[in-house]
Amino acid sequence: MIPELGSFAIILALIFALIQFSAGLLIKKIERAREFSVAAASGQFIFLAFAMLCLIISFLNNDMTVVYVREHSHALLPFIYRIGAAWGGHEGSVLLWCVILSGWTMAFIIFNRQHGQLNNYMVSILGFVSTGFLTFLLMTSNPFLRDFPSAPITGDDLTPVLQDPGLIFHPPMLYLGYVGFAIGFAFAIATLLLGKLDKSWARDCRPWIILPWSFLSCGIVLGSWWAYRELGWGGWWFWDPVENASLLPWLSATALIHTLIVCEKRNAFKGWAILLAIVTFSLSLLGTFLVRSGVLVSVHAFASDPTRGIFLLGYLALIIGGALLLYCGRIKHFYQAPEFEIFSRETFLLINGIFLLSAVATIVLGTLYPIILDALDYGKISVGEPYFNTVFVPIILPLLLLMGLAPHVHWGQQAIKPLWNKLRLDIFLSLALGFAGPLLFGFAFHWLAAIGISFSFWIMIATLHFFLRLQTKLDLKYSSMLVAHIGIAIIALGITVNKSYSEERQVKLFPGESVELAGYSFKLENISETKGINYQSLAAQFSIQHFTQKPYSLIAEQRIYSSHDQSLSKPGILANGWRDLYIALGAALPDGSWSVRIYYKPLVRWIWAGGFFLLIGGFLSLLYSWQSRRN
Amino acid sequence: MLIPLQLFAAADYYTFDSPEQQQRFTTLTSELRCLVCQNQNLAESNAPLANDLRTQIYQKVLTGQSDKQIIDYLVARYGNFVLYRPPLNFSTFGLWFGPFILLLVGIAYLIYYLKREHRT
Amino acid sequence: MKTFRYLLPFIIFFSIIILLWRGLALHPNQIPSPLLNKSTPQYSLPNLFDANHPTTQKDLLGKVTLVNVWASWCPACAEEHEYLVQLAQEQNINFYGINYKDDSAAALKILKTAGNPYKIVAIDQSGNAAIDWGVYGAPETFIVDKKGIIRYKQIGPITPDIWDNKLKSIVNQLENEN
Numbered sequence: 001m002i003p004e005l006g007s008f009a010i011i012l013a014l015i016f017a018l019i020q021f022s023a024g025l026l027i028k029k030i031e032r033a034r035e036f037s038v039a040a041a042s043g044q045f046i047f048l049a050f051a052m053l054c055l056i057i058s059f060l061n062n063d064m065t066v067v068y069v070r071e072h073s074h075a076l077l078p079f080i081y082r083i084g085a086a087w088g089g090h091e092g093s094v095l096l097w098c099v100i101l102s103g104w105t106m107a108f109i110i111f112n113r114q115h116g117q118l119n120n121y122m123v124s125i126l127g128f129v130s131t132g133f134l135t136f137l138l139m140t141s142n143p144f145l146r147d148f149p150s151a152p153i154t155g156d157d158l159t160p161v162l163q164d165p166g167l168i169f170h171p172p173m174l175y176l177g178y179v180g181f182a183i184g185f186a187f188a189i190a191t192l193l194l195g196k197l198d199k200s201w202a203r204d205c206r207p208w209i210i211l212p213w214s215f216l217s218c219g220i221v222l223g224s225w226w227a228y229r230e231l232g233w234g235g236w237w238f239w240d241p242v243e244n245a246s247l248l249p250w251l252s253a254t255a256l257i258h259t260l261i262v263c264e265k266r267n268a269f270k271g272w273a274i275l276l277a278i279v280t281f282s283l284s285l286l287g288t289f290l291v292r293s294g295v296l297v298s299v300h301a302f303a304s305d306p307t308r309g310i311f312l313l314g315y316l317a318l319i320i321g322g323a324l325l326l327y328c329g330r331i332k333h334f335y336q337a338p339e340f341e342i343f344s345r346e347t348f349l350l351i352n353g354i355f356l357l358s359a360v361a362t363i364v365l366g367t368l369y370p371i372i373l374d375a376l377d378y379g380k381i382s383v384g385e386p387y388f389n390t391v392f393v394p395i396i397l398p399l400l401l402l403m404g405l406a407p408h409v410h411w412g413q414q415a416i417k418p419l420w421n422k423l424r425l426d427i428f429l430s431l432a433l434g435f436a437g438p439l440l441f442g443f444a445f446h447w448l449a450a451i452g453i454s455f456s457f458w459i460m461i462a463t464l465h466f467f468l469r470l471q472t473k474l475d476l477k478y479s480s481m482l483v484a485h486i487g488i489a490i491i492a493l494g495i496t497v498n499k500s501y502s503e504e505r506q507v508k509l510f511p512g513e514s515v516e517l518a519g520y521s522f523k524l525e526n527i528s529e530t531k532g533i534n535y536q537s538l539a540a541q542f543s544i545q546h547f548t549q550k551p552y553s554l555i556a557e558q559r560i561y562s563s564h565d566q567s568l569s570k571p572g573i574l575a576n577g578w579r580d581l582y583i584a585l586g587a588a589l590p591d592g593s594w595s596v597r598i599y600y601k602p603l604v605r606w607i608w609a610g611g612f613f614l615l616i617g618g619f620l621s622l623l624y625s626w627q628s629r630r631n
Numbered sequence: 632m633l634i635p636l637q638l639f640a641a642a643d644y645y646t647f648d649s650p651e652q653q654q655r656f657t658t659l660t661s662e663l664r665c666l667v668c669q670n671q672n673l674a675e676s677n678a679p680l681a682n683d684l685r686t687q688i689y690q691k692v693l694t695g696q697s698d699k700q701i702i703d704y705l706v707a708r709y710g711n712f713v714l715y716r717p718p719l720n721f722s723t724f725g726l727w728f729g730p731f732i733l734l735l736v737g738i739a740y741l742i743y744y745l746k747r748e749h750r751t
Numbered sequence: 752m753k754t755f756r757y758l759l760p761f762i763i764f765f766s767i768i769i770l771l772w773r774g775l776a777l778h779p780n781q782i783p784s785p786l787l788n789k790s791t792p793q794y795s796l797p798n799l800f801d802a803n804h805p806t807t808q809k810d811l812l813g814k815v816t817l818v819n820v821w822a823s824w825c826p827a828c829a830e831e832h833e834y835l836v837q838l839a840q841e842q843n844i845n846f847y848g849i850n851y852k853d854d855s856a857a858a859l860k861i862l863k864t865a866g867n868p869y870k871i872v873a874i875d876q877s878g879n880a881a882i883d884w885g886v887y888g889a890p891e892t893f894i895v896d897k898k899g900i901i902r903y904k905q906i907g908p909i910t911p912d913i914w915d916n917k918l919k920s921i922v923n924q925l926e927n928e929n
Contacts, residue, residue: 233675240670275760282764295774299670309775317768324761331757342745354737362730368767369717369726371774378722380783382664384672384715391730504657506644587677595644666887669780679852680887683878708885710785 003066003144006054009047010138013098016044017130020105024124030117037123038109044130045102052099055143056086064153068092068143074157074563076534084167085158090292090302091143093171097288098133100172100179101126108183108208113629118198121190122183129182132315140308157563160535166226170219174246177216178284181249183208184256185281188274189323192330197270202263207625209260209277213253214618220246221611232569232584234504234599236607239388242300244367245287248360252280255356258349266346266411270334272353278327282320283360289316295371341413348406355399362391393448400455400492403485404430404462426465430458443501452496459489476624480617487613494606503600506586508593518600520581521545525553527594535561537570540585540594544574556585556596580604645689656692659701660685662715672715784885784893784904791818791899792883799850799858799872806873811847811895815925818893819869820849820881823857825889831908832865838914839868844922848872851881851889894918896925 020040027033055068059082064070072085072092087096105126112119187205191197198204223246228236237243256276262269289312290296294304340346366383374380404426408419434454439445463485470478507515514523525541537559543551556572574581579602586595647653657674663684665676673681673688684705691701705713717723786792791808798806811818819835821828838844848869850858855874862869875881884893885904894903903921905913 233671235675238670279760286767289771293771293775295771295777295779297669297780306775310772313768313771313775317765320764321761321768324764328754328757328761338745347741347745350741351738354741355734358730358734358737361733364767365726365729365733368770369723370779371770371777372725373722374777374779375770375773379711380779381711381717381723382713382715383717383726384662384664386662386716387726391727395730395734508642508644666782680878680882683882687879687882707785708882709887710782710885712782 002054002057002061003063003146006051006058007142007144009051009054010095010098010134010142010144013044013047013051013102014131014134014138016040016047017127017134020044020127021124021131022127024120024122024127030120031115033120034115034123037120037127040127041102041105041109041123044127045099045106048095048099048102052086052095055092055095056083058144059083059086062155064155065146065148066143067145067147069155070147070153071156072158074155074534076562077155077158078163078533080165080168081158081163084162087171088158088162088167089143090308091137091141093175093302094133094137094141095143096171097175097179098130098137100175101130101133101182104176104180104183104212105130112204114198114204118187118190118194121193122186125186125189126182129186129319132319136308136311136315140305140311154563157534157561160559160561160564160566160568161230163534163561164226164230166222166230170222170226173215173219173222175219177212177214177219178246178249178287180212180215181209181253181277181281181284183212184253184277185323188277189326191274191334192326195330195333197334202260202273203625203628205273205277206257206260206264207622209253209256209280210618210621210625213250213257214615214622216246216250216253217611217614217618220250221608221614224611225608228604229571229573232571234571234582234584234597234601236604238299239366239385240300241296241298241367242287242291244363244388245283245290248283248287248363249280251356251360251363252276252283255353256280258352262346262349266340268336268338268340268346269350270336271331274331274334275327276353278320278323279360282316282323285316285320289313290367296367340411343409343416344413345406345409345411348402348409352399352402352406355395355402359392359395359399362395363388366391396492397451397455400459400488403488404455404459407463407466407481423462423465426458426461429461430454433457438497438501446500449496449500452492452500456489456493456496459492460486463489476620476627480621480624482617483613483620484617487610487617489610490606490613491610494603494610497603498601498607501602504597506595506597508589509596510593513593515596515598517598519546520600522581522583522598523551524594524596530557532559534563535559535568538585538588540572540583540596542572542583544581554581554583556583558585558587575605577605578602645685647693652692655698656689659688659692659698663688663705664713664715666709666713781906782885782887784901786885786893786901787904788900788902791893791895791901792880794873794880794883796849796873796875796880799848799855799874806871808899810871812899813897814845815897815922816845816847816895817922818847818849818884818895820851820884820886820889820891820893822851822853822889823861824853825851827908828890829861829865831890831910832861832868834909834911834914835868836866838909844868845870849881849884849886850874851886852876852878892918894921894925896928 020037023033023036023040027036058066058069059073062069062073062075068089068091072089073082087093105123109123184205224236228234256273259269259273259276263273291300292302292304293309293312294306295309366387369383370381408423431454434457435450437453438449463482467478467482503518505515505517509515509524511524511526514521523543525543527538527540530537530539537557539555539557542554542556544554545551552574554572554574557570559568559570561568569584571582571584579600582599582601584597586597588594645656647656660674661672663673665671665673665678665681667678667680668676673685688701711718717726719727791811793808795805795807798804835846839846846868850872890908892905892909893901896902902925905918909918
């Protein structure tokens with residue numbers, strides 16, 4: 001009964017979405033149109049939330065007559081993972097996509113003050129996006145399809161790698177980000193249709209970009225942390241196509257946020273802002289397509305199905321193609337001649353935009369290149385970490401420099417000499433810390449490490465310098481920039497140190513033996529068999545000793561889930577603020593010893609801590625928007 | 632009192648004659664793609680084929696084969712797909728130089744745009 | 752000129768769409784063989800059916816051979832096995848097996864119970880010989896011509912569909928070559 005209700009709720013939601021889409025366009029009286037579209041949007045949200053609830057209930061009940069539940073759940077699957085499993089597969093995640101889009105639409109309706117033609121158009125466009133995805137959901141990816149088996153079954157189980165707290169948070173966070181950019185997209189299209197911009201548009205629009213951006217930052221960081229803990233390799237970023245797909249809208253949204261700042265302060269770059277708003281959401285949609293179509297091999301890819309791929313591609317072509325054609329036709333209404341000198345903050349923000357877009361183009365190029373060559377019959381190649389690291393780093397480094405420099409550059413025009421005088425101490429300090437710092441801690445000198453650390457400190461020092469020199473009192477406006485930029489600096493520092501100074505060893509250990517790494521001694525005490533709810537595990541107990549301190553104990557496991565043949569390595573991780581010690585248990589060897597990998601990872605947690613700073617920065621900016629609206 | 636931290640030293644899984652060899656092995660296996668678990672590199676995959684290939688690469692490094700020889704050996708059998716670092720040739724020219732060309736075009740356009748707008 | 756500048760995003764986007772549309776028809780996880788139109792690798796492996804005489808690549812000369820990489824632990828191999836037996840019997844196809852990383856006793860048992868399509872089976876216990884062939888999973892089948900040149904590689908099990916639509920014509924064409 002419940003799955004049928006869920007299915008029916010989706011159909012109703014689709015009808016409401018259609019009404020929501022057409023109301024804004026067909027009804028001429030603004031207030032009337034708004035009444036209809038708000039009612040329709042609310043209806044859509046209620047029924048989609050209900051559908052999601054039905055799906056979760058089906059999982060909690062382990063209703064194996066629902067095909068999707070059978071494919072992703074198991075009689076023994078822990079309670080909490082059954083909820084996560086609701087969005088762990090393709091069909092459920094598309095439903096989640098739709099629910100979150102509808103939720104964002106409601107948030108926009110409730111919290112946006114203006115009631116006008118622009119708003120109606122926006123709600124209508126959001127309705128169009130919803131209609132497309134709900135049609136996709138119903139026609140190709142219905143999670144409520146049923147199949148009544150003749151005998152009771154236990155289910156295929158959720159893939160062991162997904163049985164982790166990360167599953168509960170990472171996809172919803174990502175979608176809150178991805179999907180949230182639809183609002184910016186709707187804004188851009190509505191503006192193009194109307195042909196004019198309100199005075200306060202940039203200020204009104206910004207929170208609707210920053211909030212999804214914060215969620216997306218959080219989602220990306222969560223994904224990285226999850227992969228680190230779960231995949232047993234100690235890596236935190238693999239340039240996997242799906243990871244790239246989440247980074248692309250993030251980079252574009254960052255460019256958009258900075259462009260909006262110029263729009264607000266100097267009434268310039270309006271055309272850029274509109275284009276970037278379209279591009280950001282387009283990248284979200286592109287990412288959604290890439291993960292589900294099977295065109296790329298990826299660790300995250302949902303079960304691929306060419307029919308779904310064609311549908312999504314057609315939808316993508318329609319909505320983005322239409323948007324970009326509209327842009328081409330109408331953007332000249334928004335052109336503005338630049339009113340700033342070449343050496344000014346505006347220029348630097350433009351350069352920022354160019355670098356970020358280059359980064360986007362680079363990642364798109366690298367990710368799609370295998371398809372290009374294959375389609376042209378030039379054979380199959382792989383484009384992986386070595387490529388992306390080589391091309392991405394030179395694009396990011398200048399950006400880091402700009403980040404510290406730009407706040408000190410005046411709007412309109414800036415003379416170079418006073419700037420140099422102001423900043424030369426900061427430059428010197430950063431270089432000193434970068435080049436001498438690692439040596440002080442006993443690390444060897446690496447050029448890339450010195451540069452990366454210098455640039456990270458440059459951002460921190462120059463930004464703090466700017467902040468301390470502000471004549472006005474501490475306010476929210478700049479504090480968000482302070483926190484967010486420092487967040488990036490922390491991430492850059494974490495990445496640089498981690499990449500340059502990590503150590504690892506792969507050894508054969510008999511119980512009782514120890515191995516040394518980075519000044520720590522790791523001793524394999526014993527191996528025992530344990531059981532979890534739905535798995536059996538071989539647990540290796542290690543004790544770690546550093547000089548004469550008290551030893552720590554750490555467990556690394558090899559788990560075999562009852563439903564799957566393969567074993568999952570669950571690493572033991574010992575973390576403090578400065579380093580992680582990471583142990584991954586490998587296979588048992590014929591002579592009775594065990595293959596073990598040990599890693600020393602300095603500052604890896606800083607990468608995720610930096611992400612947390614980004615989140616705070618985002619929320620500070622929202623507070624500022626809310627505060628300035630009240631005044 | 633001196634606490635003996637290790638009574639029995641563990642043997643490295645792959646032992647080499649020098650740290651350079653060790654480093655070469657690590658770099659090579661991390662830049663090669665596992666053909667079975669196609670989302671992992673050879674260093675990290677647990678697939679039996681990955682194990683076999685790692686062993687072969689290990690032996691080749693020990694016997695003094697160069698990186699190029701080892702890579703050529705694998706490419707002859709599995710094609711360029713096995714390389715995570717794509718080769719630089721005619722068909723991958725766009726891949727390797729594209730990013731920088733795009734960046735330069737972007738910067739060039741910016742300069743042109745600024746200069747032009749300020750002349751009027 | 753200005754219009755072109757504004758049309759550029761659309762042009763770039765449209766190119767990507769075309770690319771992805773083409774990409775939907777491709778199989779990104781199937782690795783093409785770099786050994787096509789080259790001689791088979793050289794090897795000397797024990798023969799499952801004749802412990803005293805090892806088999807080498809010379810055994811592939813003079814006739815069109817389907818070299819099938821298989822193992823008893825491989826479920827997809829079991830899927831195609833019956834059809835291979837049928838092809839061997841009804842259409843006189845010359846199958847040559849490479850038993851990949853397997854236990855010989857288990858392999859022989861399968862051939863006894865499910866039928867034997869192979870004239871010769873080379874035992875590759877370590878898997879190293881198969882690496883020379885570019886094998887990365889079982890089952891894989893190489894179509895080798897009379898001169899010992901690899902002409903086609905089939906990844907995955909051979910089904911009646913695949914045989915009728917693809918492999919049969921290749922084998923026939925190679926049979927007619929000198």
